Amino acid sequence: MEPVVLGIDIGGTNIAYGLCNKDGKITSSGEVPTISFSSSDKMADSLFETLAIHRGAIQAIGIGAPNGNFHTGSIEFAPNLLWKGSIPLGELFGQKFGMPVTVTNDANAAAIGEMVFGNAQDLSNFVTITLGTGLGSGIVIDEHLIHGFDGFAGEFGHIRVFPGGRNCGCGRKGCLETYASSTGVIRSIKELDSPLKMSSALNENRDWSALDVFKLADSGDPFAQEIVRFTAKTLGSALADFACFSNPKAYILFGGIAQNGPEFALAVKEAMEAELLNIYQHKIEIRTSALHDQNAAVLGAASLAWKQL
Amino acid sequence: MEPVVLGIDIGGTNIAYGLCNKDGKITSSGEVPTISFSSSDKMADSLFETLAIHRGAIQAIGIGAPNGNFHTGSIEFAPNLLWKGSIPLGELFGQKFGMPVTVTNDANAAAIGEMVFGNAQDLSNFVTITLGTGLGSGIVIDEHLIHGFDGFAGEFGHIRVFPGGRNCGCGRKGCLETYASSTGVIRSIKELDSPLKMSSALNENRDWSALDVFKLADSGDPFAQEIVRFTAKTLGSALADFACFSNPKAYILFGGIAQNGPEFALAVKEAMEAELLNIYQHKIEIRTSALHDQNAAVLGAASLAWKQL
Incomplete structure (x- = not known):
């Protein structure tokens, strides 16, 4: 064997x-x-x-x-x-x-995985952002994965992006993963205040998935499109700030909602670029994982x- | 020679x-x-x-x-x-x-300097926070100073802590250094909305320094004390989030306003501890530099x- x-x-x-x-x-x-x-x-x-x-x-x-x-x-x-x-x-x-x-x-x-077999084989400095049930991150600096003092480096999902924002499973409020994750997308159906909601298919009380929201956005539902834009903007804005940590060459988006076609990554890139400190502008790539989910x-x-x- | x-x-x-x-x-x-x-x-x-x-x-x-x-x-x-x-x-x-x-x-x-001659000689994972005219940071991970992809790692002063907050010299709004720095302390005299201001010595229109504010706080001026508390809280809250990046063993505060006695560092520690993700609680020290300013x-x-x- x-x-x-x-x-x-x-x-x-x-x-x-x-x-x-x-x-x-x-x-x-x-x-x-x-x-x-x-x-x-x-x-x-x-x-x-x-x-x-x-x-x-x-x-x-x-x-x-x-x-x-x-x-x-x-x-x-x-x-x-x-x-x-x-x-x-x-x-x-x-x-x-x-x-x-x-x-x-x-x-x-x-x-x-990305560094050894995936879309980061050419990179020495990058951060993976996994958009699953929550939001996780893996930080690679000079080809080394960062573990931190006691093994908990890279918890970007729990950096707070809206003071006093959405309740998070961690007991705090406004953590990035309550917005940018599949759970975050689903919460936006209920929690995003929008005049577009009333006329949206999402106004029906069902067990919607994040994929449903992305599919509806593709088919032209304005409220679903607003949720996708809001998710991309919130994530892009956060990634702009996170550049101030390790000054990466690229972010690699990974997991369910990142795999919904290149439009999402482009929207994240656009939102990030608009809010980057000048020394980082036009230097940081947003890639999506080439590996299956x-x-x-x-x-x-x-x-x-x-x-x- | x-x-x-x-x-x-x-x-x-x-x-x-x-x-x-x-x-x-x-x-x-x-x-x-x-x-x-x-x-x-x-x-x-x-x-x-x-x-x-x-x-x-x-x-x-x-x-x-x-x-x-x-x-x-x-x-x-x-x-x-x-x-x-x-x-x-x-x-x-x-x-x-x-x-x-x-x-x-x-x-x-x-x-x-801290690693070779100062208060970080026993540390492999720490972050220095320099509170001067602006706020700078130096990130050490596994005894290596982090430079990043093109030399700009560690710009914690430009992570935004209040969306739409104070105008920053970088052209963005709400950056940490517009609150936690000597300039930030001076701006708080004008920009912090407080009922205590009217009766404070700081209500007089003068060229106040950050040191003046700390001295007045020491001598019992309630508005000056509020500014010091606000500064410590804003910084401590930000340091709580930044722990999610490199999971450091300690932050070392350095520069003008950090050198105003141990009370400030204690207030920062208290604010940080109250807002840390549970996996980091009671593990991260706040030290002040032992080296001269x-x-x-x-x-x-x-x-x-x-x-x-």
């Missing part, structure tokens, strides 16, 4: 996993709704069984998870997961599978595992 | 310089108001003459300046300097003195020069 590593991307909505060989090829993969596991133990048990026939080939495990801490191997207080408190994922999978486990946050895993994070988690071997 | 390097700290208000030996001892120093030089050429000429008797001992020059760019050796569009446009300081001093010159921004220089930047610029030799 060809030696592989197991890369796991734990998101607020889905858990994606893949067996990845040394060349970055995914030889087997799957996806399950996060909500199907009432605890992280049950998830580890389930993956252990699902992967039974492959276990002999697996050499190591890499996990990307919201609030995943590289230093401790744990998920700590992730606002977008039902599993609460501190979860020692590294220990859990290590004992179950009997092999080395590396944990980092999902956005960091995506950044490594979940793949960058799975591949990133896998390359972390390969690195450890 | 003992070999030394020339460290220069260019600030919006003063230019400080010092000759520094290999052990970090400043053997000669001086300070001149920035406004005395109508151009950067005149400043270079003046320093060249002032240092005539020492020139034989000087081996290299390090310069810290607002918007100083490590990669290009230039100051580029510094909002707090009268010298406008792009100023090739490295070239200017190199030609005049005939020796290697290293340029970085003043806050980066201060960060290196201008010395960290001069020593930092000097250690940059020593590094280059």
Whole structure:
């Protein structure tokens, strides 16, 4: 059997996993709704069984998870997961599978995935922005992924962009991810004050998804278009300020709402450019991930595992 | 003559310089108001003459300046300097003195000074915040000073904290430095809306300095105390958000208003702690510089020069 590593991307909505060989090829993969596991133990048990026939080939495990801490191997207080408190994922999978486990946050895993296999292979300084249930970020400076003093660097989703704004799962108000994420887009249907709402299909009380909003915007619904514009403007404006941190060459947008065609990235770029400090103007690219939605994070988690071997 | 390097700290208000030996001892120093030089050429000429008797001992020059760019050796569009446009300081001093010159921004220089000689000798991950005419920052991650893709990392002073807030010299609105800097403190006298103003000594129309405001606060003037509280709260709240970037172990406050006793740093810490994301709570220190007001930047610029030799 060809030696592989197991890369796991734990998101607020889905858990994606893949067996990845040394060349970055995914030889087997799957996806399950996060909500199907009432605890992280049950998830580890389930993956252990699902992967039974492959276990002999697996050499190591890499996990990307919201609030995943590289230093401790744990998920700590992730606002977008039902599993609460501190979860020692590294220990859990290590004992179950009997092999080395590396944990980092999902956005960091995506950044490594982009750097090794994706749209950041030519970049030394960039930031990935993952727009999923929440908003995560992975910061790469001079080709190094930034972990920070105790493993929690790159939580751009919790920088507050509107003082006293929307309530966030973290207990604070106005965090970027309450606006720029699939959840944020859905909240805008209810929370964005607009005269266009009354005549919009979105005025119907249904379980709308962020994808619905983007599709309606494409088909000409003015309120849906306003939500997409507002989301892009809020994100672009925040990215303008974030340039003041690490002065990146590019932001790479990743995840559900970033994959809705190039228009969204263009709108983000336009909003960012309008609000950048002059020393950064016309220098920062907005790219979208070239990897399939979940793949960058799975591949990133896998390359972390390969690195450890 | 003992070999030394020339460290220069260019600030919006003063230019400080010092000759520094290999052990970090400043053997000669001086300070001149920035406004005395109508151009950067005149400043270079003046320093060249002032240092005539020492020139034989000087081996290299390090310069810290607002918007100083490590990669290009230039100051580029510094909002707090009268010298406008792009100023090739490295070239200017190199030609005049005939020796290697290293340029970085003043806050980066201060960060290196703190790391080599000051209050950050025990830290691998920290951020210096220089509160002078403007607000600068120097980011150290895993013992490396962060320059960014093209030399402009760490411009925390231009992260916007109040959407549509105070006009900033950079042409944008609501930047942190329009609130948390000596200029910001002075602006608060006019721009902070408070019922306490009428009965305050600060209601008199005079050329107040930030130090005046701090002294009046110490002597019990309620409006001055409100300004100090507001400044500390605005800064602390911003530092809470900035933790989401590099997850530092400490912030080191430096410059005029940070040196007004430990109360200010305590107030900043309290404000920051109240607004930190839970994963950062009770982990981040607020320290003040142990080096004399201008010395960290001069020593930092000097250690940059020593590094280059």
